[in-house]
Each structure stands twice: as C-alpha cells, then as structure tokens.
Amino acid sequence: MLRPVMQQHSDRSTMTRRRWLGAAIAAGAWPAMAAPQAVATRAIPSSGEAVPAIGLGSWITFNVGGDRGARDDCTEVVRAFFAEGGRMIDSSPMYGSSQPVIGEALQRIGRPAALFSAEKVWTGDGARGAAQIETSRAFWGVARFDLLQVHNLLAWQQHLPMLFEMKAAGRLRYVGITTSEGRRHGEIEQLMRQHPLDFVQLTYNPLDREAEQRLLPLARERGIAVIANRPFREGALIDALARRPLPAWAGEIDCASWAELVLKFIVTHPAVTCAIPATSQLAHLRQNMAAMRGRMPDAALRDRIARAVAAAA
C-alpha cells in the first residue's frame, strides 16, 4: 500500500538532471576517456566555469610514499576519475607524499587537459609561501594551479595577499580558503565577507551540517564556490552505514549505494559546487562518480536522506 504513495512522492521530489544543473561533458579535451554519460556540473560563481560536482580528495589515500603497488593503484584511480568525467583533484603540502603521487599519476596517464588542480599553501611562515607553492607545482608537473587555498587559515594574513597577486598576474585562476570539521567558522565568515574569494572549502555532509546556518547562505550571497570536504568523515560514516541496508527509496534517485546517497545530498545543496571524496580503490571511485548521474533529490528528499543517514550511522 505504501509503494504508490512513495512513488508519487518520488515523482514530485525528484528533479531531472536537466532541471537541476544541465548536463555537461567535463572532459571535452579527453576524447580517449570521454565520460560514458553526461555528468552533473556546477558553475563557479566568479567565472561561470563549469566543474563536475564530484572531485577527488587525496588526504591519506594518496599518501603512499614509495610503495610501488600503491602508486600504481593511485594512478588507476586517477585514470578512472577522468574517464568518469571528473576534473578537480585536491591536495595539500600537509598530505605527506600525496603531491608527488598525484604528479606521477598525471604524468603516466598523459596529463589530461580536463584537470582542475586545487592545491593549498600550508606554512605558518608567510615568507615561505611562494617557495612552497613552487615546490607543489613541481610535484604536480603543471604550469600553474587552477585554485590555491590557504589551508586551515594558517597565516592567511600573509598568504591571501600573495595569492591575489598571483591571480592578478595570471599565475593562478582562483583563490580560496579552507577549514574542516567545523573549525574557525567565525573567521571563515569574516574572510568571506571581507575578501573577493573564489572558493571556500569546508566540511559538509548529512551529519555535519553546521555550515548550513551561515557559511553556505553567505557563499551564495557573495558568489563564492563551495568545496565540501570529508563527505564520509574519512570513511567512518560509510563504514557505519554499510552495516545497514540501503533504503528502498534510494533507487528512486538512482542510488545503488550509501556513498551515492550521501554525495547526492551534499552536491544538491544550492551553495555547494562540488564534493571531494578521497579513495584509493577503483570500486569506491566509481561509486562516488555515479553520484553525478541519474535523478537528484530535491529539498524534501534531501531531508529524508539526512534522517536516514542519522538513523543508520
């Protein structure tokens, strides 16, 4: 008896991909690995440039040191990421060997033109920022970064002016700041109000929703793109959810896994530009990228996802 009601609800609450954002092939200059299906993209407010709604984080997962087998695995993940229509890869000097591992992977797969490189500056010494960025650039093997962010607001007073100078000189396309796990939201808010930021990166998922109160509305108001980090709480959320069956209604928004449900919840917030789940496993990467396809939840269904995740986690 419930089924028709649920279906009716789904018909009302499920947006089509066309209505949501419009479809785009992100990897236009990457014909050999063109995305099998169109993927959902979001526009960067400050430029209008479209980026796919799912990016690739590298915290822990790409920090594999000199482990040859693990480096090969990372290369295959990066290859599959572009094949699935991905663009944005995010890293930091704080992430151990992640930068050289990303650089090696990019070099081995032929440096896809679709790459959107998102890096960070992370040093308490403002005078060392430029040298650190140059070291990071050499690791990645890119001519310039698309996005540079001040990691966890460390020495932002010195780094932000430098990044804006780099952008003005054409040596950088976008400037951003980052935080995680709800820290320093007050300062983040101040900086969002006072500086012409292109991006802000923060933690957002169905359980960590503090950003909805002030930062996400402010990002919309100020035209700042939002990158959502720690979508799975470093895997702990997915581990907890894996013990519970996927709700039957997940199929109504074309979700075959909890990971897709969580990511669709995140990237359908109107202020969020993309989520950056990190993984070193191909199967997980494909699951994550699937969240860019199929029907998307509207506000009512997003609430339903949040309640289901909170109950199951």
Next chain:
Amino acid sequence: MSEWWTYRPSDFLMFSPRIYWRLFASINESFWPLQPLVIALALAWLARARAHRVAAGALALAVAVVAWAFLWQRFAPINWPARGFAIAFAVLAVLLVALSIGPALRGTSRWPRRRFGGALIAWALLGQPLLAPAFGRPWLQAEVFALAPDPTAIATLGWLLLVEADGRSRIVVRLAVLIASLWLAASAAMLATMGSWQALVPATALLGSCLARMSIHDLRRRATPPLR
C-alpha cells in the same frame, strides 16, 4: 594551533594502516636474507649476555639501520613527524656507540631487571615477528629486530635493563632509555589510533621496563626513610 581542543588523535594520522604495514614488507624485501642471520647472532649473544660492549655496538648498528632505512627512507615520506624520530634514533645510535667505547658496563645484579630485560630481548627477537600473522597480516610484513623500530626499541630497553653504569655513562644510559621509551609511547599511541590491539605490545614493554627499573629493592629503599 587554534581550537586545539577540537582535534582528535586520528586527525594527526595522515596515512592508512594498510600502507604502514606495507612499509615492513618493503624493508624486509630489501634486506632479505639478513633477518635470520641477525636474529641468530642476537640469540647467541643473549645466551651468554656478558659481552656488553659488543652488544652496545651491535645495538648501535641496528638502531642506525632503523633510523635510516625505515624511519627516514620509508616512514618519513608518509608521516613527516617520523623525521624527528629518525633523528632521535640516530642520537640513540650515537649514545650506544658511546657506551660501547666508554667505561666498562656491569651486568645488573637485580633479578627483576635481569629477568625482564632478557624477556624483552627474547620478545623483540622471536615474539614481535609473529605479530604480523597473528593479526592477519602476511609474513612478509613481519617486524624484525634491526629493521623495524618497535622490536629494536624493545630490545634496546631490554639490554639497558641488563647493564648498570657509573659516572657519565649513567647519564648516557638514561638518555638512551628516554629515547627508546619515547618511541614506544609514540608507537603505542599511533597503533591505538590506527585501531590496532597491537598497541598493547609497545605499551606493555614500556610499562614493564619502567617497573623493572624501579625494582622492589628500590621501592623499599625509597619507602623507608634513612635512620638519623
């Protein structure tokens, strides 16, 4: 670090357990087949346990290998604080060299130190390598004395329980105990953060070493005020 109280130990763990354990496979492959030879030589020494200068020199070499080949070359790329421990292990190696060429060391006469020191060394040589299969990891990832930091630090603490020194050498011994103990404390914290019950091993070795060092004899002496 602002809002430091919001950080958890897991926020500082920047590598996965899978990659950490694979470091041991990497170093074991590089040094094979030296492992059985080193263990056999160490056991031969333990059977007599008299040549303290030779033991200090051998331990210095083992600690230096761990500092360079494991901590610096393999661990530091995935965990930048490991550079500090690599330097600390290098200092420990220098301290052990100083003990090997300094004034003669005496074997301790206190039975808790003798027994627990010997037990720690035996565990480091024979017990620690068994932990990999015991915890479901392949043999290739076994932690072997003179290549892996935990068994090397445990063996060092064990040997430092067996000997007693006078004068400046006593300070050197205390510094060496401090460095090996700091590593075991860090290792226990790291393994616990990784969710591994193996954290109990370095924690137990450290606690046992401290208790054996403060033997019953010492405790009685401290509890009883001197007669005036």
